[in-house]
Amino acid sequence: MDVRQYIQDHAAEFAGALSQWLAIPSISADPARRGDVGRSAEWLKDHLAGTGFPVVEVLGTGSAESAGLPAVYAEWPASDPAAPVALVYGHHDVQPVEPLDEWDSPPFEPAQRDGFLFGRGASDDKGQVLFHALGIRANLAASGAARPPVTVKLLIEGEEESGSTHFADLLRTHADRFACDVVVVTDTGMWAADVPSMCVGMRGVVDAEVDLRGPDRDLHSGSFGGGVPNPLHVLADLLAGLHDEDGRVTIPGFYADVLPISVPERDLIALLPFDEKAWLADAGHSGATAGEAGYSTLERIWARPTAEVNGMWGGHTGPGGKTIVPAEAHAKLSFRLVADQQPAAVIAGLQQYFRDRTPPGIAATVTSHGQGVRPCFAAPDTPAVRAGRRALQRAFDASVLFTREGGSGPEADLAEILRAPLVFVGVGLDADQIHAPNERVELALLLKGAEAAAYLWDELAALAGELTSRRGQRAGRARR
Numbered sequence: 001m002d003v004r005q006y007i008q009d010h011a012a013e014f015a016g017a018l019s020q021w022l023a024i025p026s027i028s029a030d031p032a033r034r035g036d037v038g039r040s041a042e043w044l045k046d047h048l049a050g051t052g053f054p055v056v057e058v059l060g061t062g063s064a065e066s067a068g069l070p071a072v073y074a075e076w077p078a079s080d081p082a083a084p085v086a087l088v089y090g091h092h093d094v095q096p097v098e099p100l101d102e103w104d105s106p107p108f109e110p111a112q113r114d115g116f117l118f119g120r121g122a123s124d125d126k127g128q129v130l131f132h133a134l135g136i137r138a139n140l141a142a143s144g145a146a147r148p149p150v151t152v153k154l155l156i157e158g159e160e161e162s163g164s165t166h167f168a169d170l171l172r173t174h175a176d177r178f179a180c181d182v183v184v185v186t187d188t189g190m191w192a193a194d195v196p197s198m199c200v201g202m203r204g205v206v207d208a209e210v211d212l213r214g215p216d217r218d219l220h221s222g223s224f225g226g227g228v229p230n231p232l233h234v235l236a237d238l239l240a241g242l243h244d245e246d247g248r249v250t251i252p253g254f255y256a257d258v259l260p261i262s263v264p265e266r267d268l269i270a271l272l273p274f275d276e277k278a279w280l281a282d283a284g285h286s287g288a289t290a291g292e293a294g295y296s297t298l299e300r301i302w303a304r305p306t307a308e309v310n311g312m313w314g315g316h317t318g319p320g321g322k323t324i325v326p327a328e329a330h331a332k333l334s335f336r337l338v339a340d341q342q343p344a345a346v347i348a349g350l351q352q353y354f355r356d357r358t359p360p361g362i363a364a365t366v367t368s369h370g371q372g373v374r375p376c377f378a379a380p381d382t383p384a385v386r387a388g389r390r391a392l393q394r395a396f397d398a399s400v401l402f403t404r405e406g407g408s409g410p411e412a413d414l415a416e417i418l419r420a421p422l423v424f425v426g427v428g429l430d431a432d433q434i435h436a437p438n439e440r441v442e443l444a445l446l447l448k449g450a451e452a453a454a455y456l457w458d459e460l461a462a463l464a465g466e467l468t469s470r471r472g473q474r475a476g477r478a479r480r
């Protein structure tokens with residue numbers, strides 16, 4: 001039986017199983033739902049065992065001081081012990097559901113309407129995780145074999161929507177078990193249902209706050225104004241100076257680690273049917289595009305880093321006037337990062353910028369909360385990405401373009417700790433309303449995802465040597 005036929009024959013069963021799983025409110029950010037996140041992990045464990053995975057386990061995360069939420073791990077070894085090993089990453093936790101009254105059907109009572117399945121987690125990420133169970137069965141049905149052609153590992157975490165707090169630790173603790181030649185990320189989307197595409201990168205993010213202090217109190221601007229530096233003037237000047245006339249960020253070393261976008265990737269991005277008017281309408285009816293010279297809008301939001309001023313305050317902002325030289329000025333900034341930028345290096349550069357440029361009489365401090373999220377990238381010319389693209393092309397019977405995502409996740413940790421290249425196989429859409437009321441997924445696209453997943457294992461098996469040749473090197477480095 002061929003892959004497509006098997007998947008069609010099992011479509012109703014798939015939708016039924018997904019509906020059961022979606023009924024479990026596994027909201028990781030809500031402490032009252034910890035039990036439900038646990039039940040969601042157990043449900044997935046049972047489902048994967050029923051699928052035929054010989055190894056399935058729920059893995060606890062965190063420690064006594066900082067309790068974590070469970071991940072699910074499963075493994076289906078290839079018959080050939082030398083075959084490539086693929087590890088699928090996804091998550092079984094979901095976002096909160098408020099405002100409840102905006103849902104047309106309750107978020108945890110999955111409902112099918114017009115080919116869509118509605119419910120929290122339908123697209124992000126339970127629907128996409130589950131298509132791997134159907135995909136691997138379809139692969140086996142087509143080959144007639146008892147085991148997949150590559151070793152398939154699944155690692156489905158339960159804390160992604162609350163920042164993957166314990167995920168890097170989990171990866172380090174079980175690095176040997178999770179060892180793999182490629183990480184298959186299933187938590188992203190495509191350009192449109194009729195324009196299949198493959199994500200090749202996600203931006204990272206880091207925040208900062210800048211505090212400037214001048215005089216030790218607000219001063220009378222008649223008695224002192226013009227004779228001492230004004231912290232708000234200095235702040236405005238330094239924030240304006242963060243970009244040059246070409247829209248480039250002037251922070252020392254800001255672009256040092258940025259991977260330039262390749263010509264082939266640019267060419268594929270240029271093929272996407274981008275409608276600037278529609279995009280500007282989505283962008284809050286912005287009146288014009290703006291950004292770094294020399295890059296298209298999609299390149300700017302996907303492949304180039306940014307510095308944004310999110311807010312600035314200081315001095316008198318109440319009703320009426322007040323003639324002062326203010327004592328303080330403040331701003332909150334955030335940076336969207338692209339591979340291979342490191343959040344800490346960007347913050348160090350920002351501190352340097354303020355050290356270099358703050359005039360005498362003003363003291364500047366730059367602080368950052370948290371450690372940020374690192375960006376990730378799957379180079380289009382790697383064997384794994386080529387294999388993933390072929391798998392998607394076979395599933396969609398169409399050429400597959402490249403996109404990137406603005407969203408974030410722990411993908412850089414996966415790539416770095418497991419020392420394996422990434423490939424993204426995801427079929428979400430912007431229209432899925434993830435994180436919002438009425439989240440939904442197009443069932444036909446999930447079935448295409450299952451089909452792509454089924455082909456992927458054969459495509460990766462065909463690359464055996466190319467994928468596994470750097471294993472020794474990797475193991476050595478991982479144990480460093």
Ligand code: BES
Nearest residue numbers: 124160161162163187188189405407408
């Ligand atoms: N699956 C998303 C990331 C994503 C968003 C991919 C949009 C494609 C399109 C992921 O579950 C997510 O929501 N990540 C959060 C991370 C945060 C909670 C730490 C994000 O990007 O805001």
Ligand code: MN
Nearest residue numbers: 091124125187
């Ligand atoms: Mn997700």
Ligand code: MN
Nearest residue numbers: 095124161434
């Ligand atoms: Mn999400």
